[in-house]
Structure formats: structure tokens, C-alpha cells
Amino acid sequence: GAVVSQHPSWVICKSGTSVKIECRSLDFQATTMFWYRQFPKQSLMLMATSNEGSKATYEQGVEKDKFLINHASLTLSTLTVTSAHPEDSSFYICSASKIPTVQGYFGPGTRLTVL
Amino acid sequence: AQTVTQSQPEMSVQEAETVTLSCTYDTSESDYYLFWYKQPPSRQMILVIRQEAYKQQNATENRFSVNFQKAAKSFSLKISDSQLGDAAMYFCAYISYNTDKLIFGTGTRLQVFP
Numbered sequence: 001g002a003v004v005s006q007h008p009s010w011v012i013c014k015s016g017t018s019v020k021i022e023c024r025s026l027d028f029q030a031t032t033m034f035w036y037r038q039f040p041k042q043s044l045m046l047m048a049t050s051n052e053g054s055k056a057t058y059e060q061g062v063e064k065d066k067f068l069i070n071h072a073s074l075t076l077s078t079l080t081v082t083s084a085h086p087e088d089s090s091f092y093i094c095s096a097s098k099i100p101t102v103q104g105y106f107g108p109g110t111r112l113t114v115l
Numbered sequence: 116a117q118t119v120t121q122s123q124p125e126m127s128v129q130e131a132e133t134v135t136l137s138c139t140y141d142t143s144e145s146d147y148y149l150f151w152y153k154q155p156p157s158r159q160m161i162l163v164i165r166q167e168a169y170k171q172q173n174a175t176e177n178r179f180s181v182n183f184q185k186a187a188k189s190f191s192l193k194i195s196d197s198q199l200g201d202a203a204m205y206f207c208a209y210i211s212y213n214t215d216k217l218i219f220g221t222g223t224r225l226q227v228f229p
Contacts, residue, residue: 032215038158043206043219091158095217102148102210104217106160 001027004096006107013084014115021079021110023094029074030096034104035067038091050077084114117142119209121220128197129228135182136192136223138207146212149183149190154222155203163205166190194225202227 003026013019023033032051036044048069050056056069066088068080077096081088091111095104118141128134140149151163166174166183173181178198182191194201207220 034216041224043221044160046216049216093158093160095160097215102212102215103150103162103165104160106152108157108159 002098002101002105003027004030004094004105004107006092006094006110008110009108010111010113012113012115015085016083018080018082019084019112021081021092021094021112023077023079023096023107025075025096025098025105028096028098028105030077030098031074032097033071033077034095034097035069035077035079036093036095038093038109040091044093047079081112084112086114088112089114117144117209117211117218119207119218119220121207121223123223124221125224125226127226127228128194130197130199132197133193133195134197134225136194136205136207136225138190138192138220140188140190140207140209140220142188142209142211144211144213148210148212149181150208150210150217151179151181151190151192152206152208152219153201153203154206155200160206164192197227199227199229201225 005024007022035047047062048056048058050071058064071077093109094107147168149166153161164176178195204222209218
């Protein structure tokens with residue numbers, strides 16, 4: 001158990017458009033979901049933490065108006081990259097945690113390319 | 116603030132040999148977990164092994180084992196009988212009981228040669 005999916009796996013968009021990425025916990029209810037960004041050959045950088053029904057908590061330096069996070073249910077969190085620019089091109093990974101385990105269950109990631 | 120350091124950007128090992136990846140961390144907390152994650156070319160993060168800080172016994176998972184030295188704040192991963200499929204990025208990670216945020220090291224790229 002503990003499968004996390006992400007959709008889409010790869011998206012290409014034009015500069016100035018918005019892109020939504022979904023993260024779903026398929027067989028468990030996630031108490032918390034996390035969004036990471038990963039640049040090539042680098043580690044995962046935590047962007048924000050989201051809990052169902054409450055506002056996301058963003059890490060320092062992450063623009064909350066640019067990266068909108070909505071945690072609509074215990075199995076779904078979405079990340080919307082608004083007015084995307086080429087510098088937003090990256091690999092975005094979500095993870096979900098469930099009580100009582102502390103480890104993160106990771107989605108397969110979404111590669112975003114902004115032209 | 117807690118930090119995780121992986122001082123080996125790249126390591127290589129021959130198939131069937133043993134390799135050890137290093138990780139050190141800094142924390143003032145006494146209750147926490149440590150993890151090693153593997154990220155193959157597919158980029159899917161895969162949990163390799165976990166260690167609870169309160170446990171003195173080193174965790175093992177088949178060919179993977181850790182050397183957990185709490186006083187030294189060291190958490191190395193040993194891969195025995197290395198296989199070609201072990202080639203990947205390996206990330207050491209820390210999480211405290213008081214928070215739900217994983218803190219990652221910078222990663223070590225492991226190459227396995229036949």
C-alpha cells in the first residue's frame with residue numbers, strides 16, 4: 001500500500017499560461033502533503049506543506065502567489081504554477097504522509113517545461 | 116536548524132563489490148528518524164532503509180545496511196553485492212518527531228560497473 005500518483009507526468013506549456021499538477025494518495029488518506037522542486041542533478045527542495053482544509057505553509061523564498069497549492073481532500077493536493085515562465089521549468093515531486101508512519105511516500109514526479 | 120550533509124557527490128563500485136555512502140547530520144533533537152532514499156533515472160524516490168534514533172541496532176534490508184553512530188551524528192549506508200540496478204542517486208534524509216518535514220542531503224550519485 002501507500003501509492004502516490006501525480007498527473008501529468010510531463011507537461012509543456014507556453015510562457016504566461018498556468019499549469020495544474022495533481023497529487024493523489026491512491027490507497028490511503030494523507031494527513032499532510034508536500035511539494036518539492038528538483039533541479040537537474042540537485043537535491044529536492046521543499047516548496048510547501050499542505051494539510052487538508054487549511055492553507056499551505058510555504059518555505060522561505062517560495063512565492064505563494066505563483067505556486068498555488070490547494071489541498072481539497074485527504075487524497076488530493078494540487079499545485080498550480082501561475083503565469084509560468086521558462087525559469088519555472090523543473091521537476092516537481094509531491095509526497096504524502098500518513099499517521100502513524102513518518103516516512104514520505106513519493107509521487108513519480110512531473111516534468112514541467114515552459115517555452 | 117537541522118542539516119544533512121553528504122560529502123561524496125559521486126561514488127563508483129564494481130558489480131558484486133561493497134560500497135559505503137556517507138552521511139552526517141546536525142540536530143539538537145534526541146528523537147528523530149533517518150532515511151536513505153534511492154532515485155534511479157526514472158526519478159521516482161524509493162525508500163531504501165530507515166532508522167529510528169532511539170534504536171541502537173543498525174537497520175538492515177537485504178543487501179542494504181546502515182552504520183548509525185548517534186553520538187557522532189553519522190548515518191552511512193552500506194550496499195553489499197552491488198548490482199547494476201543499484202546505480203542511482205542516493206539521498207540521506209532526516210525527520211524529527213516534532214515536525215513532518217524531511218530534510219535531504221545533497222545526494223550521492225552511485226555508478227556500478229560490470
